[in-house]
Amino acid sequence: MSKLKNDTLLRALLRQPTPYTPVWLMRQAGRYLPEYKETRERAGDFMALCRNPDLATEITLQPLARFKLDAAILFSDILTIPDAMGLGLYFAENQGPKFTKPLRDERDIEQLRVPDPGSHLRYVMDAVSQIKKALDNELPLIGFSGSPFTLACYMIEGAASADFIQVKTMLYRRPDLLHQVLATNARAVTAYLNAQIESGAQVVMIFDTWGGILPSAAYHEFSLHYIEQILSNLVREHAGSRIPTIVFTKGGGEYLESIAATGCDAIGLDWRTDIGLARKRVGHQVALQGNLDPAVLLSSPDIIVKEVEKILQSFGSGNGHVFNLGHGVMQTTPPEHVAVMVDAVHDLSRNRH
Amino acid sequence: MSKLKNDTLLRALLRQPTPYTPVWLMRQAGRYLPEYKETRERAGDFMALCRNPDLATEITLQPLARFKLDAAILFSDILTIPDAMGLGLYFAENQGPKFTKPLRDERDIEQLRVPDPGSHLRYVMDAVSQIKKALDNELPLIGFSGSPFTLACYMIEGAASADFIQVKTMLYRRPDLLHQVLATNARAVTAYLNAQIESGAQVVMIFDTWGGILPSAAYHEFSLHYIEQILSNLVREHAGSRIPTIVFTKGGGEYLESIAATGCDAIGLDWRTDIGLARKRVGHQVALQGNLDPAVLLSSPDIIVKEVEKILQSFGSGNGHVFNLGHGVMQTTPPEHVAVMVDAVHDLSRNRH
Numbered sequence: 184m185s186k187l188k189n190d191t192l193l194r195a196l197l198r199q200p201t202p203y204t205p206v207w208l209m210r211q212a213g214r215y216l217p218e219y220k221e222t223r224e225r226a227g228d229f230m231a232l233c234r235n236p237d238l239a240t241e242i243t244l245q246p247l248a249r250f251k252l253d254a255a256i257l258f259s260d261i262l263t264i265p266d267a268m269g270l271g272l273y274f275a276e277n278q279g280p281k282f283t284k285p286l287r288d289e290r291d292i293e294q295l296r297v298p299d300p301g302s303h304l305r306y307v308m309d310a311v312s313q314i315k316k317a318l319d320n321e322l323p324l325i326g327f328s329g330s331p332f333t334l335a336c337y338m339i340e341g342a343a344s345a346d347f348i349q350v351k352t353m354l355y356r357r358p359d360l361l362h363q364v365l366a367t368n369a370r371a372v373t374a375y376l377n378a379q380i381e382s383g384a385q386v387v388m389i390f391d392t393w394g395g396i397l398p399s400a401a402y403h404e405f406s407l408h409y410i411e412q413i414l415s416n417l418v419r420e421h422a423g424s425r426i427p428t429i430v431f432t433k434g435g436g437e438y439l440e441s442i443a444a445t446g447c448d449a450i451g452l453d454w455r456t457d458i459g460l461a462r463k464r465v466g467h468q469v470a471l472q473g474n475l476d477p478a479v480l481l482s483s484p485d486i487i488v489k490e491v492e493k494i495l496q497s498f499g500s501g502n503g504h505v506f507n508l509g510h511g512v513m514q515t516t517p518p519e520h521v522a523v524m525v526d527a528v529h530d531l532s533r534n535r536h
Numbered sequence: 537m538s539k540l541k542n543d544t545l546l547r548a549l550l551r552q553p554t555p556y557t558p559v560w561l562m563r564q565a566g567r568y569l570p571e572y573k574e575t576r577e578r579a580g581d582f583m584a585l586c587r588n589p590d591l592a593t594e595i596t597l598q599p600l601a602r603f604k605l606d607a608a609i610l611f612s613d614i615l616t617i618p619d620a621m622g623l624g625l626y627f628a629e630n631q632g633p634k635f636t637k638p639l640r641d642e643r644d645i646e647q648l649r650v651p652d653p654g655s656h657l658r659y660v661m662d663a664v665s666q667i668k669k670a671l672d673n674e675l676p677l678i679g680f681s682g683s684p685f686t687l688a689c690y691m692i693e694g695a696a697s698a699d700f701i702q703v704k705t706m707l708y709r710r711p712d713l714l715h716q717v718l719a720t721n722a723r724a725v726t727a728y729l730n731a732q733i734e735s736g737a738q739v740v741m742i743f744d745t746w747g748g749i750l751p752s753a754a755y756h757e758f759s760l761h762y763i764e765q766i767l768s769n770l771v772r773e774h775a776g777s778r779i780p781t782i783v784f785t786k787g788g789g790e791y792l793e794s795i796a797a798t799g800c801d802a803i804g805l806d807w808r809t810d811i812g813l814a815r816k817r818v819g820h821q822v823a824l825q826g827n828l829d830p831a832v833l834l835s836s837p838d839i840i841v842k843e844v845e846k847i848l849q850s851f852g853s854g855n856g857h858v859f860n861l862g863h864g865v866m867q868t869t870p871p872e873h874v875a876v877m878v879d880a881v882h883d884l885s886r887n888r889h
């Protein structure tokens with residue numbers, strides 16, 4: 184189905200047979216790797232890394248040189264879109280992302296425009312093309328975006344938040360305004376992901392980091408609805424290959440049935456959901472990705488192997504599983520523990536396929 | 537079934553008929569009330585309030601003077617038990633609870649003892665007796681404790697944490713040690729809640745604030761198992777009345793079936809779970825408490841009424857619903873909005889009973 188030397192990820196996402204369970208890790212390129220820290224020091228700040236296609240390529244490839252991963256994922260940030268909308272993304276040391284010009288009133292919202300992926304987000308497309316070329320058809324490249332609601336959280340709060348009071352206040356007092364932001368974000372994410380696909384991304388993933396803070400009805404109305412809108416407008420085939428889609432809502436374990444109904448190919452599970460129960464609930468509709476607790480990688484090789492085995496066993500035999508963590512790699516993770524995990528997934532899953 | 541003038545809470549928790557849906561709020565006595573701030577200023581720090589039965593009584597009664605609530609809840613902290621174990625609870629300004637002597641090694645854990653509720657926790661029992669007397673059989677009094685796992689989180693981390701790395705590292709590397717802490721905590725919580733019941737608490741609630749951070753299997757093994765142990769050793773009848781029990785796991789929406797199977801009388805739902813779906817899943821076994829998003833109380837009277845109506849409608853007609861928030865009252869909540877909510881619950885639920 185593709186010229187890829189290792190197409191296990193694509194096949195597993197489409198619930199086709201694979202010789203073993205493919206594996207990649209959220210944040211597989213990042214601060215737990217000494218070579219990442221070295222590259223970052225050269226670049227200066229985090230966004231300088233993302234904006235430089237050479238450096239983004241270098242970083243994307245770093246974990247692939249160390250571990251037998253089955254996919255590369257574009258090195259970038261989920262907040263490139265609001266940055267391209269003019270909100271001024273920056274990273275204060277150890278404080279996570281912030282915006283210099285968050286959405287403060289109705290006028291700000293009315294002035295929001297969908298950024299052209301070919302101009303303000305050109306650096307992302309250049310990185311995708313360059314990484315794709317560097318991968319030389321060895322492994323598939325995953326592109327991604329934040330979900331419309333997750334982007335809106337940062338755009339309205341101006342930063343991550345413990346309780347998202349400003350977003351929720353808008354949601355209850357002025358749902359029309361929040362919907363306006365979300366509709367713009369959804370069009371922006373659609374254009375952004377389609378441009379990534381045109382540039383060479385072979386899988387796309389939507390990170391809904393904050394949808395899980397909402398009450399169930401609001402999750403469906405303000406987060407999942409817009410994800411569904413994106414999915415129905417995405418290029419689903421490119422250069423003769425189907426482009427699988429993955430939706431990950433952190434804290435979305437109660438919503439698997441609704442997420443599966445959006446038309447995505449796979450659901451990313453966070454570390455809390457039992458993958459065996461998830462498979463019983465929706466595994467006839469979608470593939471499942473996940474979901475080792477990232478904290479397991481802080482323990483020891485024998486414990487890591489045991490916990491990997493538990494997840495493989497819980498999923499059971501058959502197709503449709505992509506192994507991953509249930510959240511991003513933690514900064515204090517010893518890189519050699521990642522190697523143990525990756526090898527354990529491959530070794531222990533071979534006899535299940 | 538009791539001499540209580542208003543026994544709607546007890547009846548609803550036991551899924552018996554009531555003329556309307558009873559309502560109380562998690563953290564109904566607290567920082568959003570000017571009279572609380574005034575009392576607290578007099579007392580000095582937070583623990584001084586908890587340790588003084590006169591002040592604890594005064595604060596417990598404050599929201600009852602303002603709102604037509606159907607229950608009082610003991611004013612205290614979930615961390616009184618580890619404090620009585622000698623870990624040195626204190627509250628740094630705006631930073632939440634901390635311990636001066638968190639559990640740092642195996643020796644600390646081996647030295648942990650179940651505190652005698654009659655000595656080190658005497659001040660809590662004195663507060664319960666005094667509040668009970670002050671209530672004069674108008675309303676029921678709810679006693680409470682943190683869950684064994686939630687207590688362990690603070691005892692091991694020494695404070696609240698974003699990722700609970702130390703707890704999780706112990707869980708994976710030394711599950712035996714964590715089980716030792718949890719077994720001690722479970723015996724301590726059992727003795728503590730039974731003493732509260734003996735002192736006059738007519739309902740007891742277990743707050744499992746952090747069980748929801750665990751993977752599903754670990755939640756069952758390290759949190760719910762010990763809650764079940766407590767429930768099976770609690771005094772379930774006192775002074776001729778049944779003592780209903782409520783279990784609240786924040787982020788526990790995926791586990792309702794298992795929580796219902798512990799033998800509790802009611803499950804507290806956080807603001808995320810759809811109460812109508814929860815009722816379909818477990819409403820034949822237990823009552824449900826919740827679950828308005830606390831952020832709704834920051835909006836406006838008409839929106840509050842609308843959101844209250846949505847929850848009542850989602851639960852549907854019939855018995856077994858106690859209205860509450862899905863988390864504690866937020867500090868910036870206007871007290872008059874709480875009045876709107878309480879009155880709306882009573883008014884709108886009358887025609888459903």
